[in-house]
Amino acid sequence: MRIFDPHIHMTSRTTDDYARMAEAGVLAVVEPAFWLGQPRTSPGSFTDYFDSIIGWEPFRASQFGIRHHATIALNPKEANDPRCRPVLDLLPRYLAKDGVVAVGEIGYDSMTPAEDEAFAAQLALALDHELPALVHTPHRDKARGTQRSIDVIKESGIDPGRVVLDHLNEVTVAAAKDAGVWAGFSIYPDTKMSPDRMVTILQEYGPERVLINSAADWGKSDPLLTLRTGEAMLKAGFSEDDVDRVLWQNPVAFYSQSGRLDISDKSEVEATFAGNSILRGGS
Amino acid sequence: MTTLDQLKSELAGNERLTDDLRRVADKPETVAGLFPAAGRRYGREPLTGGWTTDEAARALLLSVSPADQVLQAYRYGDTAEKLAVLKALPLLPIGDSGVPLLEDALRTNDTRLVSAALGPYADRLGQEAWRQAVLKCVFMGVPLKEVHRLHDRADAELGAMLRAFAQERAAAGRDMPPDALALLDQLKEA
Ligand SMILES: [Zn+2]
Numbered sequence: 137m138r139i140f141d142p143h144i145h146m147t148s149r150t151t152d153d154y155a156r157m158a159e160a161g162v163l164a165v166v167e168p169a170f171w172l173g174q175p176r177t178s179p180g181s182f183t184d185y186f187d188s189i190i191g192w193e194p195f196r197a198s199q200f201g202i203r204h205h206a207t208i209a210l211n212p213k214e215a216n217d218p219r220c221r222p223v224l225d226l227l228p229r230y231l232a233k234d235g236v237v238a239v240g241e242i243g244y245d246s247m248t249p250a251e252d253e254a255f256a257a258q259l260a261l262a263l264d265h266e267l268p269a270l271v272h273t274p275h276r277d278k279a280r281g282t283q284r285s286i287d288v289i290k291e292s293g294i295d296p297g298r299v300v301l302d303h304l305n306e307v308t309v310a311a312a313k314d315a316g317v318w319a320g321f322s323i324y325p326d327t328k329m330s331p332d333r334m335v336t337i338l339q340e341y342g343p344e345r346v347l348i349n350s351a352a353d354w355g356k357s358d359p360l361l362t363l364r365t366g367e368a369m370l371k372a373g374f375s376e377d378d379v380d381r382v383l384w385q386n387p388v389a390f391y392s393q394s395g396r397l398d399i400s401d402k403s404e405v406e407a408t409f410a411g412n413s414i415l416r417g418g419s
Numbered sequence: 420m421t422t423l424d425q426l427k428s429e430l431a432g433n434e435r436l437t438d439d440l441r442r443v444a445d446k447p448e449t450v451a452g453l454f455p456a457a458g459r460r461y462g463r464e465p466l467t468g469g470w471t472t473d474e475a476a477r478a479l480l481l482s483v484s485p486a487d488q489v490l491q492a493y494r495y496g497d498t499a500e501k502l503a504v505l506k507a508l509p510l511l512p513i514g515d516s517g518v519p520l521l522e523d524a525l526r527t528n529d530t531r532l533v534s535a536a537l538g539p540y541a542d543r544l545g546q547e548a549w550r551q552a553v554l555k556c557v558f559m560g561v562p563l564k565e566v567h568r569l570h571d572r573a574d575a576e577l578g579a580m581l582r583a584f585a586q587e588r589a590a591a592g593r594d595m596p597p598d599a600l601a602l603l604d605q606l607k608e609a
Contacts, residue, residue, distance in 0.1 A: 183495070190497045195529050229495045232455040396459070 142387035143349035158200040168207040179223040207240035215254035237394040240270025259292035282308040322351035323361035331368040478507035508540035534565040578606035
């Protein structure tokens with residue numbers, strides 16, 4: 137199985153995790169800029185973090201043959217802190233990088249006016265820099281937050297096909313599908329989504345424009361839940377091609393819209409499923 | 420060593436770059452958006468003398484920028500950008516003001532940055548810092564052939580540091596890299 141984890145916070149993970157991921161078939165990851173669990177108090181703290189996810193993490197990943205890209209943004213939670221907001225002025229420097237393949241995570245946490253402003257401003261930055269956008273949906277008041285995110289996305293003028301709405305579940309998936317955005321699912325223990333629930337959603341909605349990620353971070357999470365979801369799909373009767381589609385081809389297609397995704401030496405890797413290998417062309 | 424004029428003539432046909440160099444000369448702050456995008460804007464093809472198009476274009480962009488923009492390009496650079504700044508340093512008319520960039524690169528744990536910091540511009544690095552940098556190369560497994568003027572600058576003090584390190588390695592049952600042993604031999608003979 138070849139796996140592209142389109143949303144994982146490697147800065148919070150150990151080097152052992154990289155080794156386990158590589159062994160499990162993870163060939164590429166995207167690390168979105170997000171909250172670190174501990175509030176930051178200045179723009180400098182953000183830029184050091186951005187430097188790490190465009191510099192140190194790609195280097196660490198490369199030791200295990202994993203290709204690492206990032207997305208850059210001021211996250212919704214810290215958009216509420218006036219001490220952090222000036223980082224918005226520094227974002228254009230980072231959005232010009234080769235390794236930055238989207239603006240994100242943007243969206244809502246508590247749906248405040250400050251979040252409205254940062255969300256709209258950063259969708260405008262995505263348009264300016266010809267980048268896709270990764271939109272986080274709130275963990276509380278999720279259904280209304282998702283609908284409001286869709287409204288803001290529509291208003292911004294960005295093509296919905298260049299947006300992924302992430303952390304969806306059974307309650308919010310239909311609205312995302314109707315809006316024409318990509319549907320992101322975080323397979324995360326206890327809180328967000330499980331491999332078996334994911335399989336049920338795939339049975340109902342199909343594999344098109346679906347992104348599956350571990351969203352592994354500093355919380356109780358597991359970077360191998362992408363693999364577990366692939367295994368659950370096969371067990372439920374999905375074809376190897378369906379699995380490859382959601383775990384590899386879809387994230388490649390989504391982030392390729394940036395024009396900056398570099399997986400040149402990864403796309404030719406043979407996909408292997410349950411010990412059988414099938415040869416496929418670059419995609 | 421390759422000069423700015425050589426890079427300029429190699430890239431003379433790159434119209435986009437020629438336009439952008441003029442833009443930066445007029446408005447220095449525009450370099451902030453152009454420098455990171457160099458590979459996408461001007462190409463990445465190899466040139467002569469071990470340069471690539473994006474590296475050479477980045478050196479030329481820095482050559483028309485004021486020193487503070489050079490420092491900012493490094494400060495906000497990703498690894499490829501930082502490497503390009505380090506490579507350009509000896510060609511730029513900035514005196515010693517780039518030395519803190521070498522010190523920053525030498526503090527990292529990225530072998531590419533550490534070795535790039537030990538190019539010709541490292542002639543401006545003090546001897547103590549330079550010795551520590553060479554020892555760090557041995558520790559990290561960076562080949563010593565990357566170090567500019569290694570054999571000229573290596574002194575008895577570096578020899579003592581390497582010998583102590585070799586003893587620690589021996590105690591741990593680990594080998595010293597052959598290039599470090601060869602350097603020790605050279606210092607013994609001196
Ligand atoms: Zn996240």
